[in-house]
Amino acid sequence: MQRRDFPDARLLQLTAGAAIAVVFWFVVRGGLPEMWRTPGSPALYLTGVAGVLLLLVPVVFVVVKRGGQGANPVGWFNAHILCSLAGMVLVAIHSGGFLRRPPALLLLALVALAALGVWARVRGSRRMAATFAAKAPAFTRPDAAARERLRALIIEKRSLLTELDPLASEGTFSVNLPQFIRSPRLALAYRRLAREESRLLGTRRAVSMQQAWWRPLHMALAWLFVLGVVIHVVTVTFFAGYVADGGPITWWHLRAWGG
Numbered sequence: 001m002q003r004r005d006f007p008d009a010r011l012l013q014l015t016a017g018a019a020i021a022v023v024f025w026f027v028v029r030g031g032l033p034e035m036w037r038t039p040g041s042p043a044l045y046l047t048g049v050a051g052v053l054l055l056l057v058p059v060v061f062v063v064v065k066r067g068g069q070g071a072n073p074v075g076w077f078n079a080h081i082l083c084s085l086a087g088m089v090l091v092a093i094h095s096g097g098f099l100r101r102p103p104a105l106l107l108l109a110l111v112a113l114a115a116l117g118v119w120a121r122v123r124g125s126r127r128m129a130a131t132f133a134a135k136a137p138a139f140t141r142p143d144a145a146a147r148e149r150l151r152a153l154i155i156e157k158r159s160l161l162t163e164l165d166p167l168a169s170e171g172t173f174s175v176n177l178p179q180f181i182r183s184p185r186l187a188l189a190y191r192r193l194a195r196e197e198s199r200l201l202g203t204r205r206a207v208s209m210q211q212a213w214w215r216p217l218h219m220a221l222a223w224l225f226v227l228g229v230v231i232h233v234v235t236v237t238f239f240a241g242y243v244a245d246g247g248p249i250t251w252w253h254l255r256a257w258g259g
Helices: 008-031 042-067 073-094 104-132 144-164 177-182 184-201 209-238 240-244
Strands: none
Touching: 008 073, 008 104, 042 073, 042 177, 042 209, 073 104, 104 209, 144 184, 177 184, 209 240
């Protein structure tokens, strides 16, 4: 079958292009008109809005994937790459070059997300493919107590599964977003049992630390970025006086609390 996702070389080219665009912006910004160098100016404000909207596409991708509604998962994956890189460039421009303020941490989170994503695709995917094709030496035979607990866990999981999804198989089932929304208590209970089962089996210990933890770190950074954006939007919209710190408020806002 012909691959429809971005090959590694194209992904590296796109990432390098985004990095060059950010560096180019910081090099030439000193010679640009004042509106492109003033934090909160209409031009930089709208650039930030456009960047955030693009960066919401990866969030939608996660929701669609977890919801099982994505008819074209490869297309969504490609969109998540393109929109993430373009959004990162726009957020860098939105910063106006002022990287000593707390919102600059959002740009740092984006850089870390991009680096993790590229590593996972170019290097991590090969390690994961090798893991699926080999017998993991860390999977040792559990002792009697662990086997008994695993047996009880599987019984509990099968019991919960009859209520969550009667047609699913316990060995391949994974809780999705609609099931979380429909039955949050059952879904969380099943996830808890699955995590305990993974711990007893030593699943993470069977692979390298990078392979075991890159995705949790990637997701944690992504959600921290979303939280940071929400905080930033709230502060500049309602606490514009505090953000301006005695200076002029040049951006659209509803309240100037904190001045």
